[in-house]
Amino acid sequence: MKLIRHGERGAERPGMVAPDGTLRCLADVIGDIDGAALAPAALDELRDIDPATLPRVPDNTRLGACVGRVGQLIGIGLNYSDHAEESGLPIPTEPIVFLKATTSIAGPHDALILPPTAQKTDWEVELAFVVGTRAQRVSEADAMKHVAGYCIVNDVSERAWQAERQGQWTKGKSHDGFAPMGPWLVTADEIADPHALHMTCDVNGDRRQDGSTATMIFGIPELVSYLSAFMTLEPGDVVTTGTPPGVGMGMRPQVWLRDGDVMRLEVAGLGQQETRVRVDAA
Template identity: 60%
Template sequence: MKLLRFGPAGHEKPGLVDASGVIRDLSSVVDDIAGATLLPANLAKLRDVKTDTLPTAPAGARIGPCVAGVGKVICVGLNYSDHAKESNMAIPTEPILFMKPTSAICGPNDHVEIPRGGEKTDWEVELGVVIGKTAKYVGKESALDYIAGYCVVNDVSERAFQLERGGQWDKGKGHDTFAPIGPWLVTADEVADPQNLAMWLDVDGHRYQNGSTRTMIFDVATLVSYISQFMTLQPGDVIATGTPPGVGLGQKPPVYLHAGQTMKLGIAGLGEQQQLTVPAKGTAA
């Protein structure tokens, strides 16, 4: 299944994409694509829903983040050896973890803000893993059983904040809109091999990233198992599994985003995102 959420920000409704590509409203079936809805037994019930009886979403409806109520976004740094090399950083011997605040989450086609004082805002197409049941001290051999599905994530980063302002990476990873997620959560049963997915990212029509999950240093099963040794993973948690080469930091000379540019990115079978970069907004009234 391709599950999604549509509607104005903060008021999204749950939906799915039917066999003909039409978005159907799941509001009469589930409250949201979140929490208990992602448990294996409840996903199985959703597969039995007769989609042709469901109302369609309004034409042109905004697509929101594909999962709601995210407890945490755990990110994996330098998980592709070529990306580590282009970043002039050592290839890790075990996964590097950092967090994005849930306030960074936005829809796959929402605007991405360039932070105030930001000088080196960068892009990163990543495979997102959405947890489907509680995972604590999980073995690698069973780790994939804890995954509800997969999605596209753009791990937007402000490199000056990340690398030049002291402390850990989080301050360069956590700005509002720095975690576009979606368009869909593709359930795990429809992804035959998460380690064989082509991925790409363009800026203003120029292809910068063109990679595959085949070249991850630590595969998805390893990551779920590893992270569960340090924190409990809960339904709706998202793991961003790292990015292939081609980020702005790695260009010679480096290339960074500025307001008025368009990022377009995707992963085979998981859909595409498109974001316009805009100046950061002030505090909401």
């Protein structure tokens, strides 16, 4: 299944993508695409619904982030061997973990509004997995049982705040709008191998990132097991798993997002998102 959230920001309603590509509303069936809706039994109930019986979402309706009420948005840094190489950094021996504020979550086509103090804002196309059942100190062998599905996240990063200010990466990753998510959540049963997905990011029509999840250093089972040893993962939590090479920081000379730029991200099987950059002059 492909699950969506549609409507104005803060008032999104749940829905699904029908086999014919139309968007259908689930508001009369469930409250939201959140942890409760992503439990295995709840997903099975949604699979039994004939999308043709659901109201059609009007054309041109805004799509919100495909997961609602996210408790934790967790990022993994330098998780692609070729991205670590372009960054001139050693391959990590264990996952680099940071948090993105949940207030950074945005819809897949919402404008990215940069604050006037942003100097070096960068793009990062990423595969994210969404937790479906509580994970606490789970083994790698059991890890995939806890994954409800997958979606695209653009891990937008203000590199000056991330690397040139004291403290951790979180503040460079967490401004409002720094996590466009979606367009939809694809349930795990529809993705045969999440470690073999082509992923791209174009900026103003120029291909910047062209990679594959095959170059991940730490795969999803290892990430679930590793994270759950340090923190409990709850249903609806989102973990974004790192980016392939081609980010602006790795270019020579370096290139940063500017007013009017358009980012177009795609991951095989997970759809596309397009985001236009605006600068807040206030």
